[in-house]
Amino acid sequence: MSAILTVVGLGSGNPDRLTLGIIKKLKAASAVYVRTAEHPVMAALAELEISSESFDGLYESLSSFPEVYEAITATLIEKAAAAPQGTEIVYAVPGHPMVAESAVSLLRQRCPEAGIELNILGGESFLDEAFVRLGFDPIEGFQLLDASGIRSSQLHPELHTLIGQVYDSFTASETKLCLMELYPPEYEVIVGHALGVEGEEQILRVPLYELDRLDGYGNLSLVYVPINRAEDALKRTFARLHEIVDILRSPEGCPWDREQTHESLRKNLIEETYEVLETIDEDDPDHMKEELGDLLLQIMLHAQMEEELGTFNVYDVIEGLNEKLIFRHPHVFGDRVAGNAEEALQNWDGMKAEEKRRKGVKPEAQSALSGVPRDLPALMKAYKLQKKASKVGFDWDNTGDVLAKIREEVDELQEAIEMGLSAEEQMLELGDLLFAATNVARFINADPEEALTRTNRKFVSRFQYIEQRLLDRGTSVKDSSLEEMENLWQEAKAEERSK
Structure with a gap:
């Protein structure tokens, strides 16, 4: 006993x-x-x-x-x-x-x-003293957080927030850094030391950036972040984004947004995706931030349409993604090991196959080419189809064989043109040539979409060089000969090499 x-x-x-x-x-x-x-x-x-x-x-x-x-x-x-x-x-x-x-x-x-x-x-509890000494009613919305494990995802500006266990300047600094992910540096917070203890109590109001510059932190210290339901305080929260999209689609919202459907926004989703890719190519973080926001809006609109039908909402989307990420990374969240990126990818593919089995789909009964999205851009789709085929041994032995295939396809295209075959037949031969060229990209570990994007960018840069040089001479491309433009093209190439 x-x-x-x-x-x-x-x-x-x-x-x-x-x-x-x-x-x-x-x-x-x-x-x-x-x-x-x-x-x-x-x-x-x-x-x-x-x-x-x-x-x-x-x-x-x-x-x-x-x-x-x-x-x-x-x-x-x-x-x-x-x-x-x-x-x-x-x-x-x-x-x-x-x-x-x-x-x-x-x-x-x-x-x-x-x-x-x-x-x-x-x-x-220290909460009793906090409610009295700091003068707020928790019924308005309240949360209590631990400074030793505080995360920005826990923060909600529309709630009174008390942060306890602020033992020293280090935990105060960690708390400040976390709060500054959501609140501006000048936001006023309140530090309470020994609330209710006669002769020891201190209540200090300071801007957030000064939180860890104060003295006196100890066992009886806390930080109070006053409630703030102002628009500026909520604009960094995901909940506010969800609310705004809901309002836009409501009867009192925007007529244009209300009229949209999955089908009408399809092209917008594609365009916004390519605009994000452009900012990546330009290495422009500010522009990227803006374009990622535009892309996120498209996702929010599609999810909102389904929420209105009662099928799912954006939080279901997030839940599904979180579950997928955890399940497909057993080397991070489970007991498997991945010593390099290739092993990690193998784990990912293995867990994808396991997901299909759990859904009643037998991966071994599917085509080796399944899983490639139908509407991918053709060059990207060709690359993915070839990668899948290569995994089951349907592939060239070496780069030399692929280059020989390209020469063969060039000859067949030339023959189709010289023989005056139909436009459809000539187009098919051109497709064969592009498909073969895509195979080379795979053998040299180059993304064909990226390779062509870079060439497009290079072409635009050189052509604009020609336009500017001609403009400096008081003329234009329309008034210049091909020979003049070719000379300037070579100048542009030489200037690129010298950089």
Whole structure:
């Protein structure tokens, strides 16, 4: 058998707020353990002749908070198990036992397994003091975050936000960096030290960028980020984007947006995709940011149309993507290993095949060419078809054979032209030539779409050079001979080489 283990809260720091019941428990306990002796109430306990043992030494000897909480939990369970039946051991924590006390959560999990009776008595939480001293009503919308594990995805400007466990300047700095992903550097936040403790309380209002420049951080410190439902505060949130698209498609929204369908927006999706690709080629981050936004809008509109029909919404899209990414990366989220990019790709392909099997599709029964989108640009589609065929051994042996095939296709195209075959037959021969050229791209590890894009860009640059030089001479391409333009073309090539 074992002793009873009781967890009590010492309140936010003001000794006058200790309840009579908790004082009685502390006095009657066979042993009292406190998480930390660095708490204003400890002086009052000494006056009441309540002796205790703190776990402060664990914070110094162990390297992380989780290790400290594990050690506290193990020690308390061990002490309770060894104590005589009917006695009571008390573990006292700052504030309320159920607010930001990881060891208490662990005790609630493990005491039943160890056959130890666990009781929890509340105390005044630092939240009680925060609501009063900082002057806000949590019913308006409120969240409590832990500075030691804060993430930008947790932040919601439309909620009052309290951030606890701001122990020192380092956690204050981490908190600042996280908040600045959503809030402007000048946004006013409030730092509270020892709220409600007479003679120790400090409430400081500072711009966000100064958060880690303050002194006085410790066990009783927190950061309050006031609620802000202004448009500027919400414009960096995904929820606001979803709301805006919903409004645009509503009866009170934009007539043009309301009229759109999947079919009418099809070309827009394609155009926006190519505009993003153009910014990548231009290496223009500012333009890329804008064009990625335009592409995201297309995705949001298509998802919104389905939300209106009740089939799915954009959050279902995100859920499906998250599940897919985790499932197809077992070398990251599972127990497989990938030492290089090729092994990672093999894992990806293997998990894709497993997904199909789970959906009742047998990959082995499908064509080796399946999975290539029907509407890909022809050059890109040819490249993907050839890659899939090569995986099952349908391929040339070497680059020389492919180049020979290109020469063969050139001869067949020339023959079709000289024989005056129909336009359709000549076009098919041209297609064969382009298909063969795409094979060379694969053998030299070059993306044919990218290769042709670069050539297009080079052509535009050289032709514009010709236009500008002719303009400098007071003439134009329309008034110049082919020989003149060819000379300038060679000049443009020479200038490129010299750069």
